[in-house]
Amino acid sequence: MKIAMIGLGSMNGAILAGLLDSGVQADDVTATSRSAASAQDRSAQYGVQVLAEENQADANTAAVTGADVVFLGVKPYQIIDVCTELKEALKPGAVVVSVAAGVPTDKMEVALQQGQPVIRTMPNTPTSVGEGAIGLAAGTHASDEHVDLVSRLLSPVASVFPVPEDQINIIGAIGGSGPAFAFYLAELMATAAAEEGLDPQMAAEIAAKTLYGAGKMLVTSEEDASQLRANVTSPNGTTERSIAAFDEHGLAAAVRAAVEANIARAKELS
Numbered sequence: 411m412k413i414a415m416i417g418l419g420s421m422n423g424a425i426l427a428g429l430l431d432s433g434v435q436a437d438d439v440t441a442t443s444r445s446a447a448s449a450q451d452r453s454a455q456y457g458v459q460v461l462a463e464e465n466q467a468d469a470n471t472a473a474v475t476g477a478d479v480v481f482l483g484v485k486p487y488q489i490i491d492v493c494t495e496l497k498e499a500l501k502p503g504a505v506v507v508s509v510a511a512g513v514p515t516d517k518m519e520v521a522l523q524q525g526q527p528v529i530r531t532m533p534n535t536p537t538s539v540g541e542g543a544i545g546l547a548a549g550t551h552a553s554d555e556h557v558d559l560v561s562r563l564l565s566p567v568a569s570v571f572p573v574p575e576d577q578i579n580i581i582g583a584i585g586g587s588g589p590a591f592a593f594y595l596a597e598l599m600a601t602a603a604a605e606e607g608l609d610p611q612m613a614a615e616i617a618a619k620t621l622y623g624a625g626k627m628l629v630t631s632e633e634d635a636s637q638l639r640a641n642v643t644s645p646n647g648t649t650e651r652s653i654a655a656f657d658e659h660g661l662a663a664a665v666r667a668a669v670e671a672n673i674a675r676a677k678e679l680s
């Protein structure tokens with residue numbers, strides 16, 4: 411199977427890293443970027459061919475020629491222009507997989523050849539280490555076989571959640587952006603500990619290891635998040651005070667507002 415990646419930044423790069431680790435052959439992938447410098451860096455990083463638009467005006471169409479699966483990893487505002495650019499070069503059966511926030515499949519379908527299969531995904535960067543969570547919605551012309559093909563490709567590197575397209579933005583709010591929430595929490599935990607007097611490097615390592623370990627427990631334990639939290643929270647102990655402080659300072663409302671703001675922005679992008 412030949413794979414093309416249009417754009418090879420944070421997200422398509424994360425998917426590519428995961429795919430290569432899962433056994434996809436570098437020779438079967440052709441990627442593109444805008445700048446020559448970025449193409450050179452990324453090619454050295456991943457060992458795949460990366461064509462730069464800066465050097466070759468037809469880089470994107472050259473990359474998708476003969477491809478069976480095409481990941482669109484450019485910014486949301488570029489997706490429709492890229493679909494228009496690729497329209498004539500895509501094989502009729504090639505599956506176009508968008509990772510972009512906010513851009514609906516019907517808008518992509520209009521810009522592509524009639525009948526071109528389109529799948530809209532909402533991945534996240536932990537895909538790069540084989541621990542992604544990916545929401546996936548089929549467009550009008552994507553059959554169950556197309557969904558199976560893309561799911562089989564991605565499932566070694568992520569848990570894949572097929573959903574109706576109107577739920578993709580919700581997955582974006584906790585899955586796509588979610589790693590940034592966790593990283594922000596790690597930053598805040600480490601900063602607070604350093605302000606209390608712990609060595610900043612040690613504080614960062616402890617925050618990271620704690621989130622990693624807690625994440626592993628969340629995924630592997632038979633107990634749910636609420637029970638795992640209860641297991642740490644001794645009655646009248648220290649954790650109880652911290653949870654009370656979170657509640658007093660409105661953590662639940664802050665997280666709700668973050669999710670709502672995220673979904674609202676995805677709707678704006680469309």
Ligand SMILES: NC(=O)C1=CN([C@@H]2O[C@H](COP(=O)(O)OP(=O)(O)OC[C@H]3O[C@@H](n4cnc5c(N)ncnc54)[C@H](OP(=O)(O)O)[C@@H]3O)[C@@H](O)[C@H]2O)C=CC1
Pocket residue numbers: 416417418419420421422423442443444445446448449463470483484485486488509510511532533534535586587
């Ligand atoms: N980052 C994330 O965690 C997530 C991102 N997404 C989605 O992924 C998409 C990409 O985001 P992200 O990876 O963060 O962005 P980046 O800026 O990291 O990457 C964008 C990539 O597109 C390339 N590019 C720009 N214009 C063109 C063009 N005309 N043709 C070919 N390549 C081009 C850039 O090349 P160059 O480097 O040379 O400019 C770069 O490789 C977005 O639509 C976003 O919504 C979805 C989920 C999570």
Ligand SMILES: O=C(O)[C@@H]1CCC=N1
Pocket residue numbers: 511582586587
């Ligand atoms: O911030 C963004 O718009 C992208 C989509 C989800 C994660 N990153």
